[in-house]
Amino acid sequence: xxxxxxxxxxxxxxxxxxxxxxxxxxxxxxxxxxxxxxxxxxxxxxxxxxxxxxxxxxxxxxxxxxxxxxxxxxxxxxxxxxxxxxxxxxxxxxxxxxxxxxxxxxxxxxxxxxxxxxxxxxxxxxxxxxxxxxxxxxxxxxxxxxxxxxxxxxxxxxxxxxxxxxxxxxxxxxxxxxxxxxxxxxxxxxxxxxxxxxxxxxxxxxxxxxxxxxxxxxxxxxxxxxxxxxxxxxxxxxxxxxxxxxxxxxxxxxxxxxxxxxxxxxxxxxxxxxxxxxxxxxxxxxxxxxxxxxxxxxxxxxxxxxxxxxxxxxxxxxxxxxxxxxxxxxxxxxxxxxxxxxxxxxxxxxxxxxxxxxxxxxxxxxxxxxxxxxxxxxxxxxx
Amino acid sequence: xxxxxxxxxxxxxxxxxxxxxxxxxxxxxxxxxxxxxxxxxxxxxxxxxxxxxxxxxxxxxxxxxxxxxxxxxxxxxxxxxxxxxxxxxxxxxxxxxxxxxxxxxxxxxxxxxxxxxxxxxxxxxxxxxxxxxxxxxxxxxxxxxxxxxxxxxxxxxxxxxxxxxxxxxxxxxxxxxxxxxxxxxxxxxxxxxxxxxxxxxxxxxxxxxxxxxxxxxxxxxxxxxxxxxxxxxxxxxxxxxxxxxxxxxxxxxxxxxxxxxxxxxxxxxxxxxxxxxxxxxxxxxxxxxxxxxxxxxxxxxxxxxxxxxxxxxxxxxxxxxxxxxxxxxxxxxxxxxxxxxxxxxx
Numbered sequence: 129x130x131x132x133x134x135x136x137x138x139x140x141x142x143x144x145x146x147x148x149x150x151x152x153x154x155x156x157x158x159x160x161x162x163x164x165x166x167x168x169x170x171x172x173x174x175x176x177x178x179x180x181x182x183x184x185x186x187x188x189x190x191x192x193x194x195x196x197x198x199x200x201x202x203x204x205x206x207x208x209x210x211x212x213x214x215x216x217x218x219x220x221x222x223x224x225x226x227x228x229x230x231x232x233x234x235x236x237x238x239x240x241x242x243x244x245x246x247x248x249x250x251x252x253x254x255x256x257x258x259x260x261x262x263x264x265x266x267x268x269x270x271x272x273x274x275x276x277x278x279x280x281x282x283x284x285x286x287x288x289x290x291x292x293x294x295x296x297x298x299x300x301x302x303x304x305x306x307x308x309x310x311x312x313x314x315x316x317x318x319x320x321x322x323x324x325x326x327x328x329x330x331x332x333x334x335x336x337x338x339x340x341x342x343x344x345x346x347x348x349x350x351x352x353x354x355x356x357x358x359x360x361x362x363x364x365x366x367x368x369x370x371x372x373x374x375x376x377x378x379x380x381x382x383x384x385x386x387x388x389x390x391x392x393x394x395x396x397x398x399x400x401x402x403x404x405x406x407x408x409x410x411x412x413x414x415x416x417x418x419x420x421x422x423x424x425x426x427x428x429x430x431x432x433x434x435x436x437x438x439x440x441x442x443x444x445x446x447x448x449x450x451x452x453x454x455x456x457x458x459x460x461x462x463x464x465x466x467x468x469x470x471x472x473x474x475x476x477x478x479x480x481x482x483x484x485x486x487x488x489x490x491x492x493x494x495x496x497x498x499x500x501x502x503x504x505x506x507x508x509x510x511x
Numbered sequence: 512x513x514x515x516x517x518x519x520x521x522x523x524x525x526x527x528x529x530x531x532x533x534x535x536x537x538x539x540x541x542x543x544x545x546x547x548x549x550x551x552x553x554x555x556x557x558x559x560x561x562x563x564x565x566x567x568x569x570x571x572x573x574x575x576x577x578x579x580x581x582x583x584x585x586x587x588x589x590x591x592x593x594x595x596x597x598x599x600x601x602x603x604x605x606x607x608x609x610x611x612x613x614x615x616x617x618x619x620x621x622x623x624x625x626x627x628x629x630x631x632x633x634x635x636x637x638x639x640x641x642x643x644x645x646x647x648x649x650x651x652x653x654x655x656x657x658x659x660x661x662x663x664x665x666x667x668x669x670x671x672x673x674x675x676x677x678x679x680x681x682x683x684x685x686x687x688x689x690x691x692x693x694x695x696x697x698x699x700x701x702x703x704x705x706x707x708x709x710x711x712x713x714x715x716x717x718x719x720x721x722x723x724x725x726x727x728x729x730x731x732x733x734x735x736x737x738x739x740x741x742x743x744x745x746x747x748x749x750x751x752x753x754x755x756x757x758x759x760x761x762x763x764x765x766x767x768x769x770x771x772x773x774x775x776x777x778x779x780x781x782x783x784x785x786x787x788x789x790x791x792x793x794x795x796x797x798x799x800x801x802x803x804x805x806x807x808x809x810x811x812x813x814x815x816x817x818x819x820x821x822x823x824x825x826x827x828x829x830x831x832x833x834x835x836x837x838x839x840x841x842x843x844x845x846x847x848x849x850x851x852x853x854x855x856x857x
Contacts, residue, residue, distance in 0.1 A: 416702060467708050475705035478718050479692075482725035490733055494638075 164433050165257065166457035167243040167301060167320040172256045172286050179242070183293075183326045184361055185461065186427060188242045190290075243289045243301060243320050245281075251392045251429050251459075258287035266304045268346050272297025272324075293324035296361070302346050306444060312437070312451040313444050317347050319458045325361035344379040349454040351375055351387070351434050354406070367413040367465040374405050375434060381405025385436050391462075392428045415464035424469050427461040434458075521822065523829040526801050530614065534621040541566060541618045542697050554600040556608075556748060557617040558690040564698045570690075571601040572659060572744060576682040580663040602751060609755025610748050613739060613798035619690045620739060620798065626731040627777075638733050639779050648740060649796060656743035659684040679712030684743060686716040689727035735777035739798055749795040758816045759799060763787030765812040772803035772813065805833055 169188050171179040182189045248254035259265060259281055269279035269291050279291040279301060293299055303318040340352045354372040356363065365371050375385040385401040393414040399407045414428050434456045442449045540549065541559045544567030551559070553569035561569040578594045585591065605612065613620050630637065640648060662683040665676045685691055692703045704721065707713035730737035739745055766787050773784040778796045783803055786792065792813070793799065804813045807825035815823040 468705075471705040471708055472701075474708075475717070475721055478706060478721040479704055479725050482722045483729055486726055486729035490729065 168246045185323045189239045256286040268302045270300045313449040317456045366463040375401045388433045391430045431459040522826045537616040538621045556605045558619040560690040562691045609757040611799035614800035623731040652746040656746045677712035679710045687720045689724040692724040761792040771806040775802045775806040
């Protein structure tokens with residue numbers, strides 16, 4: 129009996145302890161496992177029809193092609209957004225243009241580029257989010273020359289960051305949140321590296337894609353994609369190619385940063401930066417097409433999620449923190465393997481060549497075996 | 512009495528027509544069955560190719576190559592039991608139909624028969640190997656079987672201190688098997704027509720596969736069951752054909768050596784006519800299509816048995832019902848019964 133009493137007591141206290149532990153774990157996990165916010169180029173299904181793509185990296189745009197063009201579809205808010213864009217651009221054009229040229233001539237409005245705000249590590253399932261006006265965030269767009277440009281969040285059916293890319297080169301967009309996680313200040317930096325280059329505009333400038341710009345004055349912690357040798361604005365990473373990323377903290381390379389790479393097809397890989405702050409990764413082949421559906425320009429998206437915790441006393445909004453946890457997200461696209469098309473072409477060449485040679489061989493063999501008709505007469509009377 | 516009537520009906524029936532429909536159904540089953548959520552098994556004794564999107568099963572050869580792609584320590588560990596398990600499953604399937612899997616069920620065999628029909632319809636003549644070539648070439652299937660066992664082993668284990676073979680040669684037979692390239696085409700999948708540039712071994716193997724596929728199509732057009740003659744599955748099946756419950760037996764005393772059986776044989780096996788001593792007449796190249804039984808006019812000279820029960824026997828009545836009572840050379844030639852000498856005389 130005594131044994132059972134002790135057992136019951138210990139059992140109850142054990143149960144209580146386990147419950148508290150469970151609550152603590154759930155609570156702390158919810159603090160640690162914050163779902164990262166990132167900037168995405170992929171439109172939600174509801175807006176796919178309204179979105180067009182532009183440039184080498186097929187960046188999403190909401191553009192109006194002609195001055196009088198009415199948006200065909202989309203929500204009212206999107207329509208009003210488009211109309212506003214048209215009005216703005218018309219004002220600018222009127223100021224710049226002169227008499228004859230402007231009369232009835234086709235002039236595209238400046239393109240309004242878009243990046244959607246998404247939350248979650250899975251590229252396929254990450255939700256499209258909106259930000260409250262009261263939300264504590266900073267949104268910055270830096271031009272290739274390092275100048276701050278206009279960028280704003282549009283609250284629509286879904287929210288998106290809208291901006292113009294007028295210069296040629298790589299723009300950097302940053303959306304920074306700060307969040308209270310008990311003793312830790314969580315800083316989520318959603319970064320997007322956006323290439324502004326369209327071959328339609330000609331190739332007047334040298335297509336040099338280097339150097340990579342990064343801005344310690346905007347964010348302490350940053351990830352950059354290192355440029356490959358001979359990389360120009362026509363470069364697009366693809367399956368089988370190795371890319372190098374570098375973690376930078378306060379302008380210096382940072383070693384041991386945990387980086388998780390997620391691809392659209394669900395493949396994920398966790399890597400750590402080396403002593404130079406670099407990590408190398410090869411994109412796997414995600415695209416296996418039938419001949420008739422082959423599209424070498426298909427783009428799949430990936431998202432990098434880098435986490436770094438710094439033990440540092442800091443003060444934010446009247447509260448002291450012992451740690452700062454940085455989460456940096458960066459998304460871009462990659463194309464199918466460049467050798468895929470040539471593999472198929474070579475396959476077909478080998479297949480057809482052997483078929484033709486075999487047919488020719490059999491035909492020649494049969495022709496050579498043909499013997500002319502020859503009548504043999506036996507003279508039986510000689511016997 | 513009823514029993515005799517049924518037996519007579521079967522003996523007089525046209526098995527080739529029955530076989531045509533079975534082949535058609537099997538082809539659809541093994542190429543499109545997966546689309547209908549059919550799952551048969553992964554150790555089948557036919558080319559039910561897993562590279563085909565709609566395949567409801569897998570060929571035993573792909574399984575055995577994967578299993579042998581292991582170190583000796585793995586093979587001789589409890590994990591090695593899976594090799595025996597696979598062989599057991601293969602044998603369970605195999606025992607029921609014996610080599611008739613090739614003649615009635617294999618989709619690659621069916622495809623060759625359809626190409627033969629096309630050739631006939633277009634009026635092209637076919638070729639047969641002469642006796643010497645036949646004897647020389649028939650060993651190829653055993654060489655292929657040996658290599659498909661040896662190469663996966665040699666990728667993971669060194670033989671006589673030789674360097675390991677490259678990983679690019681894994682599943683070597685699948686890489687050169689025409690079924691991998693041709694059967695997916697029936698589901699609109701052309702993705703197997705490619706040269707794999709991963710490494711030199713894959714370049715060679717994938718190119719070789721494409722060559723074999725091309726030769727398969729051309730070869731099947733001029734030679735009946737062209738590929739079956741080189742098929743390592745056929746060689747493997749032959750090792751176990753004696754335990755099959757479906758049998759093809761011959762009564763040498765009743766055989767007149769007319770040669771009808773060997774003339775109608777798609778593979779061109781001559782022993783079936785010449786060998787009057789053996790009872791079990793299933794040879795390594797035989798695919799148990801039973802054309803020989805159909806073409807035999809001697810009562811009970813050739814029989815198809817399930818264990819010891821006759822299910823189909825050669826009968827004079829059946830022969831005449833199938834081929835008609837005529838000496839017309841055109842008619843005989845149509846059925847492949849005109850021997851070469853008579854052909855020359857005419």
